[in-house]
Amino acid sequence: MLHILGIRHHGPGSARSVCNAMAQIKPDCILIEGPPDANALIEQLHHADFRPPVALLLNTPAQKEVRSQAVFYPFAEFSPEWQALQYAVQQQVAVEFMDLPLQHSFALQQQWQAEIQQGLDAQQNEGDDCTEDDEEIEPDVAENALPNVFAIRHDPIQLLAQQAGYQDSERFWEHLVEQQPHAGQMFVAINDAMAALRNYITEQTEQFPVEQDTATRIEQYREAYMRKIIRQAEKQGYENIVVICGAWHAPVLNDLKATRKDDTELLKGLPKTKIESAWIAWTHGRLSRDSGYGAGVQAVGWYAHLWKHYQQAVDGQVDAEKISIDWLSQFAHALRQAGQDASSAQIIDAVQLIQSLLQLRGRCIPDLEDLFEVIQTVLNHGLEIPQPVLNKLLQDEKLGQVPEALIELPIQKDFLQQVKHFRLKLEAPHREITLDLRNAFDLEKSQFLHCVTLLGVAWADLAGTGSGQGSFKEVWQLSWQPESSLYLNEMSLWGNSIELASQNYVEHQLRQSDDVAQVARWIEHILLSGLDQSLDVALTKLDELSTQHQDPSVILATLKPLITALRYGSVRQLSTVHLQQVVEHLAIRLMLSLPSYCLQLNAESAQQFAQQLQSLYELLGQLQQDELLQLWQETLQKLLQQEQMQGYLHGYCVRLARQQQVLDIPQTQAYLSRALSVGQTADYSAAWFEGFLTHQALLLIHEPSLWMIVHQWVAGLEESQFIELLPILARTAASFSPAEAQQLVQKVAQKQVEHVAQTTALDVARAQAVLDEIYAYLQPVAVES
Structure with a gap:
């Protein structure tokens, strides 16, 4: 008999329902949505040192100058797939993955990208052949309908949530699945709901046909391959088969006979590429929706919290009040660490308020929205919840563990040995260390961290060189990222140790x-x-x-x-x-x-x-x-x-x-006098003036001879020249400090000009007009400064 359990990836309620279902069904074969390329790694889960979160890393073999294609399949403790794997290992039940193998998926992506590039190249060679008629085509009615179809494909639960009166599909799914224990009936209901959604999309696309995008084509290959694996399991004689897949795929995995011919034709002759696979440690932070790996978990800390209490349930009865008490206590503790007050009396009031809200809303278990309302009202006195405190609880950052015995590449082993030797830790949260390079051990540690950074491993970041001006201190920020395992795999091409790989890699880069x-x-x-x-x-x-x-x-x-x-x-x-x-x-x-x-x-x-x-x-x-x-x-x-x-x-x-x-004052005076002489153009003199005096007001203040030369030059400018050069003069004056500008203003105002021998008579009226203009422009500079 075939049992299809449509779940949400990394959902604690889905995981709880899967556990309940398998306890009732007692399957002899479990098929899980995942890469068949990694089937051989399932056996390694017998090792006792696995600590989720972990992930399957599948990638094409590393090549010089070519970035590997890679995909991560993460598993948290509350992931339904992880619980199914653990059940199969403990009960010795046959288990395998049933998604489209990545050896085909990667090859298809390479093939399609090559086709797209060929099309772009051909279009570029042919030029733009669009006609005026093409540009004047009115938008088709389909453009109004297709966005709705694509929105449903992106978030199929949203339409169901709207029909149930919810604005948020996340909250709808939480109340329906993640906070309820279900085995058979709920999975049947989920399959029916998804079937209705898929039928709706089919009707819309038949009415308004469009060209399939890459995601749709890949989905067809995936679901065809899933059905192929189920048929193979039935052919092998298994009688009680459990299929665990994303809820969206569940409706199309039942009809195995009618789709056999089409699936065989679709999967015939798929391209292949070589794949490598391994278990790696993962982090809760990488399970978030923004992580880029499609895990879709907005609040990992909350899901981990729910799963802990689901495991503690006696006879299937979850203590909802305990869920609220523990979460509010954690939040109060985090507030205290942040320097804010949070008393035990407030926690008691908050728990009573949450229980009252649940009764009014007809629910047993609170969700995050309920708890946020109570926290803001009682613990935070109506103010916005501090984001750093909130993020810390929601992320619940921690790093999983993969047994060292399963690490195969020499460079990975060398890396872990050196991490242990230097007493460092591979942790997800940021950790700061300070090294004193005068110490031989710290110097070796610094060189190791620089080698790791040179290889591109996202772990160590040099944040500074200490508070002093010397170069004997380094401050490092350490935060282990799961994808670093992929970089280490790639860097194994350059050597079997961190030092050797770094040396070969840098020499290659130098030669290139x-x-x-x-x-x-x-x-x-x-x-x-x-x-x-x-x-x-x-x-x-x-x-x-x-x-x-x-x-x-x-x-x-x-x-x-x-x-x-x-x-x-x-x-x-x-x-x-x-x-x-x-x-x-x-x-x-x-x-x-x-x-x-x-x-x-x-x-x-x-x-x-x-x-x-x-x-x-x-x-x-x-x-x-x-x-x-x-x-x-x-x-x-x-x-x-x-x-x-x-x-x-x-x-x-x-x-x-x-x-x-290099120059004394008389020599400097000679250069200044020559640059500002009547033999030079006004533009050259102004540029020279700016280069010489920018940030150098003290020369004018304390050297009367230089001041006199500048004075004579400015006084000798014609009115049109003076107006033209005024922006340069003002820009130069703007570089002076407020105190310097004020002294120059006073010097101009008091007409403290030292008299020198002159061969021509001084035009006092004209000089006074020049000084008044300079004063008018320097005064705002001093005031603004």
Whole structure:
């Protein structure tokens, strides 16, 4: 006899009903919606060290440069499928999965994607052949009906919920199934309801035919294969077969004879691809609807809470009051941890209120909406429930466990051994650790974490380097993600250990790279990970690429990570002699190329490169090498002689030279006087003025000679020139601090101008007009600052 149990994946009520049904039916064969590719792994569930949540990982074999196709099939303790598997293992009942094998599903997806791409390529080659008549076609009536059909396909329970007076399909299903113990009758009712929904969709699509989408085509293959597996079970002589599948599929699995021919034809000649499978640990957080794996559980913590009480039920009678008490107590405890008050008296009042609400609403067990109303009213004094507290309870984050004996890949074994050696834990909640790199054990731990990160495993995230300015501390955030097992599987191509895989992987990336800045970043990763064996390969590649790049901006971007890596040397006990030589070579090449390069820059590029000159000086300062600093000063002197370069950049170079004591005040005054002289264009002088004085108000405040030169230049501008250059002057003044701006305003207002010998008479009236204009523009800057 065939018993089809339509369930909701990961539903505690569905799991409870399945357990009750199997206790009554006592099946000799159980067929479960799942990948037949993993049938061989079911036998491993006899191992006592399994702790849900766990998942089946099925993927195509890892290949270099190609991301594997992968699917996860998660199981929580309250999943009906998990309870059915446990029943089969304990009762020694034949059990297997019956969905469309992924060896076909993956191959079909690859085939369809290739067809779509071919169609796009053909369309691109042919061009857009749409005619005006095509564009003027009025929308068909079907467009109004199809959205309703697609909505039902996406959430078939929604239509039933609306008919029952519910606005939310989740709450409807909770009340109907997840909070009720059922065996046979409810599964029959679910099958009938789903059959009605499917008939409705069939009628709509027949009335308004549309092209099938990929999901619909895959569904047809899946259901045909399910029926094929059921027929095989019957042919093998099983007489009491239980089928556990999603409720949507249940109605179409009964009629096995009428569909035999069509199913055989549909499944004939399906493409195949190779599949690998394994059990991996999973997390409750990945069961949520937003996780991307289609588990569809909005509140994992609540479902786990219900399942715990379902298991404690005596003679099938669930203690509804205990469900409320325990949940409210957990919430009160979470509130106290968050620093809010929640007394025992409030919990008692809340329990009494929830029981009254249940009586008024004609239900026995509360749902989340009931509990949220009571929590907000009683425990949280009518205020909104704190989201962090709520999320913590609803997620109930925890990581499952798979027996170590079942781990087969050497790289996975090496990873777990090192996790154990370094006393780390694979936990789902975020955990922060601080490492002191002066300690040998912490240094090795840091290198291991950097290797894991380099391989792309989503576990360790470097959050900072401590509160101090030294580089001897690292702060890591650890949170194990289930998909990391897939990345480890893929990285087994590169080696049998974390260190060897990291070394081979990074060397492969280096050989493939043609970006000198990226190679420099790989070098930094190599040093952080302690992969000294790969350093020679990286430096050779860097030297090869750097000779091909003449752009100082590229070389500067390359120097930054290299110099940062050199700073790790003393703390990380690295031998960086070769790296030091490469850095010196790049720095020398960079400085020698600067004079000719700067002559080629336009105004926009010059402003950007000016900041890079400052960065170069700071990087050279970190190296603390007198020879390089001396070469920098000589290079700066050459840049000062290039007066043909763009005005902003030349003014910035004079500013750097003054800051670094390469120029004294008389020399600076000479450059300023030349840049603002009548022989220069007003645009050049204004750009030079901005490059020299941005953030440098103290030069004008404390150096009267410089102030006088600026004063004479501004006073000598014609009215039209002054108005045209006013935005630049105002932008420069806006970079001054409030205190500096105020001093300059007072200096203008009090006309504190030191007199110098002049060859022409001063036009006092004209000078006064200029000073009044400057005051009018500087005063708002000071006030706003």
